[in-house]
Amino acid sequence: EAGVTQFPSHSVIEKGQTVTLRCDPISGHDNLYWYRRVMGKEIKFLLHFVKESKQDESGMPNNRFLAERTGGTYSTLKVQPAELEDSGVYFCASSQADRGPYGYTFGSGTRLTIV
Amino acid sequence: AQSVTQLGSHVSVSEGALVLLRCNYSSSVPPYLFWYVQYPNQGLQLLLKYTSAATLVKGINGFEAEFKKSETSFHLTKPSAHMSDAAEYFCAASNTGFQKLVFGTGTRLLVSP
Numbered sequence: 001e002a003g004v005t006q007f008p009s010h011s012v013i014e015k016g017q018t019v020t021l022r023c024d025p026i027s028g029h030d031n032l033y034w035y036r037r038v039m040g041k042e043i044k045f046l047l048h049f050v051k052e053s054k055q056d057e058s059g060m061p062n063n064r065f066l067a068e069r070t071g072g073t074y075s076t077l078k079v080q081p082a083e084l085e086d087s088g089v090y091f092c093a094s095s096q097a098d099r100g101p102y103g104y105t106f107g108s109g110t111r112l113t114i115v
Numbered sequence: 116a117q118s119v120t121q122l123g124s125h126v127s128v129s130e131g132a133l134v135l136l137r138c139n140y141s142s143s144v145p146p147y148l149f150w151y152v153q154y155p156n157q158g159l160q161l162l163l164k165y166t167s168a169a170t171l172v173k174g175i176n177g178f179e180a181e182f183k184k185s186e187t188s189f190h191l192t193k194p195s196a197h198m199s200d201a202a203e204y205f206c207a208a209s210n211t212g213f214q215k216l217v218f219g220t221g222t223r224l225l226v227s228p
Binding site for chain 2: 004035056
């Protein structure tokens with residue numbers, strides 16, 4: 001079984017530019033989560049999709065962040081315009097419909113650096 | 116709101132020594148508790164999880180954790196450290212098992228020969 005795939009693995013962009021992160025969940029996993037770890041801090045929840053619907057987006061920091069999951073498959077997280085404080089590692093996780101965090105599989109993350 | 120505290124951002128042990136990584140949670144209702152490990156350049160890997168079935172939970176790679184409700188703790192232990200255990204360890208909690216995870220700040224385990 002293929003795992004959760006995230007790309008790019010690393011991205012370095014200038015402040016003010018736009019970046020799009022992608023997450024491919026495990027096939028058949030309805031739940032898709034985004035988390036972020038800013039350097040030295042804890043990993044924080046951003047949002048949760050169930051299929052293509054946003055179940056919980058309480059962790060999204062501001063309206064510069066836009067997450068989509070078209071067709072309930074892969075998801076993208078766009079940051080526009082990027083600010084210095086957006087630097088960090090962005091993790092994606094997926095789980096089956098009735099599993100939630102109990103059955104998470106995490107991707108290896110995207111390290112985003114804003115310069 | 117649920118919170119998770121990991122004492123010690125760095126823990127150093129010698130190879131063969133006991134590993135003890137501390138985690139405390141704040142909740143009036145015992146949550147679902149998890150320990151994850153992140154090796155360099157890899158994703159988060161589940162070590163073990165507590166779901167109220169047993170207070171002593173055994174995980175992969177010889178790790179185990181004990182849930183102590185009276186102390187609101189879920190400390191991670193391993194009797195004998197290996198060099199390959201060097202990584203960052205995260206404790207996390209979820210109120211229902213279906214909601215989002217709340218993580219601690221992580222503890223980096225350093226293992227010396």
